[in-house]
Amino acid sequence: MPSLQALRRFRLPAACPAGGSVGKKNRQITGLRSLRKSLLPCGNKIVFPGVGQETVTQSAREEEWANWLRLAIKGDAQAYSRFLFAVTPHLRAMARRRCGLYGAPLSEAEDVVQEVLLAIHLKRGTWDPARPLGPWLTTLVRNKLIDSLRRRGRQKNVPIDDVCDFLEAADETNEAADRIDTETMLARLKEPQRDIVRSISIEGEGIRETAARLKMTEVAVRVALHRALKSLAALYRSE
Amino acid sequence: MKTDDLITLLAQDAPVGQSYGRAFVLALGIGIAVSAVLLFATVGIRQDMASAVATTRVLFKITVTSVLAVIGARLAMRIGRPGAETRGPALLLAVPILMLGAAVVAELVALPTGAWRTNLLGRNALFCLFFVPVLSLAPLTGLFWALRRGAPENPTFAGATAGLAAGAIAAAVYAWHCPDDSPLFLAAWYTIAIAGVSLTGALAGRSWLRW
Numbered sequence: 001m002p003s004l005q006a007l008r009r010f011r012l013p014a015a016c017p018a019g020g021s022v023g024k025k026n027r028q029i030t031g032l033r034s035l036r037k038s039l040l041p042c043g044n045k046i047v048f049p050g051v052g053q054e055t056v057t058q059s060a061r062e063e064e065w066a067n068w069l070r071l072a073i074k075g076d077a078q079a080y081s082r083f084l085f086a087v088t089p090h091l092r093a094m095a096r097r098r099c100g101l102y103g104a105p106l107s108e109a110e111d112v113v114q115e116v117l118l119a120i121h122l123k124r125g126t127w128d129p130a131r132p133l134g135p136w137l138t139t140l141v142r143n144k145l146i147d148s149l150r151r152r153g154r155q156k157n158v159p160i161d162d163v164c165d166f167l168e169a170a171d172e173t174n175e176a177a178d179r180i181d182t183e184t185m186l187a188r189l190k191e192p193q194r195d196i197v198r199s200i201s202i203e204g205e206g207i208r209e210t211a212a213r214l215k216m217t218e219v220a221v222r223v224a225l226h227r228a229l230k231s232l233a234a235l236y237r238s239e
Numbered sequence: 240m241k242t243d244d245l246i247t248l249l250a251q252d253a254p255v256g257q258s259y260g261r262a263f264v265l266a267l268g269i270g271i272a273v274s275a276v277l278l279f280a281t282v283g284i285r286q287d288m289a290s291a292v293a294t295t296r297v298l299f300k301i302t303v304t305s306v307l308a309v310i311g312a313r314l315a316m317r318i319g320r321p322g323a324e325t326r327g328p329a330l331l332l333a334v335p336i337l338m339l340g341a342a343v344v345a346e347l348v349a350l351p352t353g354a355w356r357t358n359l360l361g362r363n364a365l366f367c368l369f370f371v372p373v374l375s376l377a378p379l380t381g382l383f384w385a386l387r388r389g390a391p392e393n394p395t396f397a398g399a400t401a402g403l404a405a406g407a408i409a410a411a412v413y414a415w416h417c418p419d420d421s422p423l424f425l426a427a428w429y430t431i432a433i434a435g436v437s438l439t440g441a442l443a444g445r446s447w448l449r450w
Contacts, residue, residue: 074254126258127320201245
């Protein structure tokens, strides 16, 4: 997808949750930190916060993501996949950077990414399409990321610092080692969920082909897939 | 599982059946309806309601519990939405508290000292403590069902708020039966009943509202 390449060159708005639950003191510290960070050279370009064209591009990108998610909620699978592929590199960069902070093994970063993706998926109904995407996405990702890292980490008492900078950097490394391999994961699902997950994710079948092959209705396949995703999220949590 | 495979999988489940907001309103509506029907079907509304509703005390009793219910439910809904502003809606909780405080002062001024005790104890305090939690079960279940679709940052706090809202709804419903009208009674017994439901909500939220 060429448009993604173009998108990835830019940084995302560091949208903070409006009046969120982050303490005032904490927010100030983070504010300073992200200010300093964003003044550092990024690639071969120096990014100044809130100045000129960069700001325009950032909000343009947030708007594009929001449009994709709006279409997705109405059932557009392609728009949804574009949205998820665009968000993932940012999640990955953030998960890797924070694994060390929480004493979680770096090898689990990709599992964290997947857990956050599942959370975005299962909670996407809480986003009000009439409102901006940034505060919603940032808060959701921050909460899930911290939850996941704390569970995996050795140090349980790391202060919650804001991950407002989540949209800033992107990690393009794609083939990260996912610790839990597919078969172990699938083995814990029930039939027909397992069969449906396998045929869609690994064999790349669509809902219709899967339904035809399993002699199920498309609605039944969709319902089973949704349940399977809930089970997967629960499996991650219980690990 | 490869992350790309997971995304392929998620993309096939793109449409959202029912948004969180709609689910919340639906659950709240059903909860209130069930609670009201339960009151009608069991103890019923008080015999003299038609004339009593015109008195300041009864009017106040119904108003203040309803105000608390609206503010609590609105806050609970926001808590389930990541990034939504909650501080302002939480501060609004001061409104019913101040209303009650003012009413208590007015009542103390209006009543002779000798009548304070009888008005505080009322006639049906124990039944109030029993029935308000019973009436709160349906709205509490509804709010929990809705909040489980949400993504509250702090599950305990979300549960406590849901309990507060459900307790206030139950109190507003019970007010149609309750024969004790003094703000003194309200400040003591209604408050204990609602606090109990809120505490239950907090304990339940700790495990049920994690996501």
